[in-house]
Each structure stands twice: as structure tokens, then as C-alpha cells.
Amino acid sequence: MSGDSRRDAGRGKLSRRSFVKTGGATLAGGLAAAAAGSPSALSGEVARQDPKIQSYKTLGRTGWRTSDIGFGTGPLKDPTLVRAAFDKGINYFDTAESYGNGAAERAIGGAIPHIGRENLFIATKAVFRGGESESEVLDRVRRSLERLDTDYIDAYSMHHTPTVEFLDHPGYHAAMDRLKAEGRVRFTGVSYHGPSRAGQGNTAEVLTAAAEDGRFDMMLLVYNFMNRGQGDQVLAACKANNVGATIMKSAPGVLHYDKFDPENMSEGERAFADRYGLRTADQLRFGSIQWVLQNPDAHTVCVSLNDFENIDRVVALSGTQLSRADEQYLDRLANSVTSQYCRRGCVECAGACPLEVPVSRIMRYAYYFEVQGREKHAMSRYAHLGGANASACLECTAPCDGVCPHGFQVRTQMSRAHSVLTLA
């Protein structure tokens, strides 16, 4: 038995969740071998002794020289992870008041005394309904400042901006003007996951408008090798307007598989994984990060870093490029699994569902659960959907079938997501 086989056999005893968390070799090099049909597709590893960030890019008009890998703090609770990441050269931290109900902001705040405030770029954000007054927004910012235990926030964004019209939020802008004048907030921004329903525009429309608006200094968008078309338009608009472009969801989370748990793999996924020797979710995740890293217009890719080992492994990707063969591999992967990926921010099938089940949003919550390991957060977000969740899909005759232009099996996937997100 080869070394790889022995390791794989051992992994077969792990649960699916722990398997995903502890996945093995990275994609770089391995991808190239895979593309060439080599059986040693898992041998590639981006390994550096004591890895450090290798590349810094200018974050648009903010002027901040950001590490090409940023820290996405969705699951963060531990300040020592912030210190460890900083020691590796990460100087960009994306957070939100909602992450862990403030726990992520508090963890960053806990690390600041050890790092020095001026050495970090802290981007935080909050979801607004639309009618908040200036004083309400000021109060939200004040509480973020308290949790972060800092005098100022580098960037404060509107989180989940739903439409182009929403960009004009009067209370937000009045508060930001005041906070900028006081030096409490340095820059403003938007984050966007896509519309919740039909008629709300799309990624390209909303974020291009934000880039051209003049009031937003930076943004956070979904961009990955399977979600690229509109993202490319947005990145071009950011470049033209000198707006900082930060990336989330770099891994599409399309392969819900465990090599040793065939029940979790579709036939197409298993065939693809077997053909290319794909063994772990991390292989795909790291290759996906590299795909974003090589785009000079994407200034930093925010990655959830849950533990010290993960920090080392992701930081080792800094400054790396995908080989041409690896890129072709990802293209083939995208083609092979296109029908299994619900595009972030897409609402093309929305008109087909009489109950207005938010398909793309539910798949995003499943991503939080399955790929990011944020089970509680995902289940809580799903519970907040109330009656508009996917329980209706279980008994539905599925008028949405065949509507997705990518062939996504909506009813099947919605039923699966409902089971995951309710632990049914």
C-alpha cells in the first residue's frame, strides 16, 4: 500500500465533517499531475518552512498595502489566531457585527494590544433594513468600536446591500460623513451576496453602481472559478474607479463529497473525483484560492482560518499562481459539475417557484454549514427564513424543475439542504 493509500484508508474512519476539516494535500502541483492523468495527483503540496505572506497589493483608493490573503473572521472567537495570522504577514481582517454575535470583533480587539492598531486594516460591516436613522447607524458603529476596543474602524460597510437603490441609504451616508470627519471611520464600502428575489438586480448591476457611485471606497464580493462572469465586470469597474476589491466565497463549495462516503457524492462527482484523483475537499479549496490570487484586480481574498495549521497551509499559497494545466483542470471541473453548483446571487429560477423559496440563499447557508463549518450560524440563518424555507420542496411537484439554465436539480438540492440545515 502506498503512503497516500495508507493515509486515505485512515481517513476513511473519520466523519464527513472532520474529514473536510482535516483534508490532506493541496491542489497546486497535484492539479497539474491530475490534469496529466497521473495517479500521483495528490503529491503536490505548497509547503514552505514557516510560511509568510509573499504578496501585498494596494487596496484601491484606501492606499492600504493589503496581504493578498485576508482573514475572513466568520467563525473567529480566539484572539491568538489573529496574532498568529498577523505574525505570518496577514494584515487585512474582514469581520461583521453579526459574526458570532460580536465574538469575531471582540477577538480582533483582544489581539490589537499585541499587534499595534496601525498595523491592521479592520473592515467591519452591518446589515441594515433601509430605514435606519443616522443616530441608529451611529449607535451600531459605536458598539462595533467597543467590541473591537479601538478608536477607529478602517472600513465600515453596508452588509448584504440588496439593490442599487439601497446604495443611497440616507442614514448610513449621514453617519459615515460624520464618522469620517471625526476620524472614527476611514473608509466606506459594501458587501453583496446577490439579490434575494427576482427584480432586485444582480451582482454586476449593484456592485458596478457601487464602484461608480464615488461614495464607496471598497467592496466585498463573491468571486470564484464557477462564479466569474459578473465578478469580472465588477473587478473591472473597481479598477476603473480605484475601489478596493476584496473577495469572499473563493471556494465554490461545489463538491459535497467524501471519497470514503459514497452516499455523499453524486455519480457525476464521484466520476470526476476518480478520474482526477481528487481526494479531499481542501484540494479544491486551495486551488480555488489560487485561482483568485492570480487576478491582480482582486486585492485580497478573505479566507476563514479556523486553526493554526490552517493558517500555515493557506498562507503558504500567498503569491502562488496556478499553472496553465491547473487552470485547465479547474475549467474542466467547472464544466463537469456545473449542474451541481447553484450560482451565488442568482435568481433566474425565482419566477418558477410559487412560494418564492430563495434557492441561492439557502444553498449559501448550506455552504456555511458544510464548507465553512459554521453549523450554528447556518442553522440560525436558515431558521430566520421562517415559512419561506425549503420544507415546502419536500412535497412539491417542482414546477421549478428544468428551469435552471445550469441544470441544477432544485427540488433535490433544496430537500437535501433542508435536511442539513435542520439536522432532520
Ligand code: SF4
Ligand atoms: S438553481 Fe440555477 S437558476 Fe436557480 S438560483 Fe441556482 S443557479 Fe440560479
Ligand code: SF4
Ligand atoms: S421544489 Fe417547489 S417549493 Fe421548492 S423551489 Fe421548486 S417550486 Fe419552489
